């Protein structure tokens with residue numbers, strides 16, 4: 001499914017580093033699986049791939065088929081862990097410029113009114129449905145968009161038909177969304193209490209939108225199950241997932257404090273965003289953690305490539321390479337060779353892209369940027385499920401290596417409180433006074 005090549009890191013670390021950190025990793029492995037570490041109440045994702053999900057899969061597929069029949073557009077409303085995973089999967093698997101029906105669009109992942117106006121005009125004369133996803137059920141961005149889109153839906157369809165066009169994915173028991181679903185009779189799915197937002201892509205949170213987009217969610221879970229089995233070995237030298245976690249921490253300890261995920265296939269851009277949120281929100285705590293960033297090459301070689309090659313030496317790259325692509329396009333011959341490209345005749349675009357990857361890796365390594373290379377066999381449902389589990393487990397191990405609780409996100413609350421105070425929400429009066437005193 002995937003293979004991980006660490007050979008381009010060895011010049012930057014000491015040979016004994018890996019076995020040394022390996023002892024810590026093995027201890028963390030047992031702590032994780034015995035559920036004894038910080039945040040262990042949120043480990044529902046760990047054994048998820050080997051649990052029986054037949055009933056849920058059938059229910060998700062039935063719901064997706066129903067929505068697909070009645071919708072030209074399905075709007076997935078959510079933010080952070082409640083939307084990045086499904087978007088990552090859909091873009092990973094979809095064709096470019098697809099005019100597949102239904103169209104999947106996203107909302108509630110920001111507060112732009114320009115976007116909303118554009119969306120409303122796009123929906124004119126189209127049949128649409130809403131999938132609203134929020135574990136807590138109270139996040140402002142999706143809640144605001146849901147209220148507005150629900151009213152538009154209800155003004156287009158009868159109350160009864162509107163209900164058929166709204167599906168809720170939220171906490172099984174509590175929260176505003178759960179109460180709304182119960183009261184209104186919306187079809188609903190659970191994000192289990194013990195699975196946090198950014199670890200929830202293999203639950204209905206990610207799987208329902210993926211099924212609506214026409215993908216085989218059984219295969220996604222199959223891939224995750226293979227990853228589960230392959231990454232059980234407590235020995236860091238025999239477990240690529242743990243090796244990835246260990247190496248990024250070794251590099252961090254040597255001062256490579258920024259990890260950039262790089263791809264050469266734009267279908268992976270949203271996967272990179274999901275990865276960035278997974279690691280950024282899990283690890284950036286207590287004044288610690290790798291700063292995680294993303295680039296899409298070769299596009300970004302013309303944007304940030306100079307810095308990577310030549311700027312401050314605090315970076316390393318994790319490069320994702322897709323080994324098998326479905327299309328290959330050969331450069332046509334031009335007798336005049338006016339553009340000087342005839343030296344590429346007989347080569348297809350994938351080979352040219354591959355040369356860019358190898359050439360860039362070599363240049364960056366020579367420039368002092370360690371590179372980890374992750375090869376994906378292909379862009380399939382199984383590989384997506386496998387990769388998602390690989391990163392989730394690596395993130396848990398890596399967070400514990402850093403000494404933080406990888407499963408909470410206390411820092412995300414600070415901006416929300418200020419925003420509530422500024423917008424006059426009840427209960428935030430003291431904070432509002434404090435903000436005013438600062439002259440803001």
Ligand code: PA5
Nearest residue numbers: 080081082134135136139197198
């Ligand atoms: O990973 C997380 O927990 C967060 O990114 C959440 O997913 C995000 O804040 C959205 O929260 P909710 O699903 O409660 O709306």
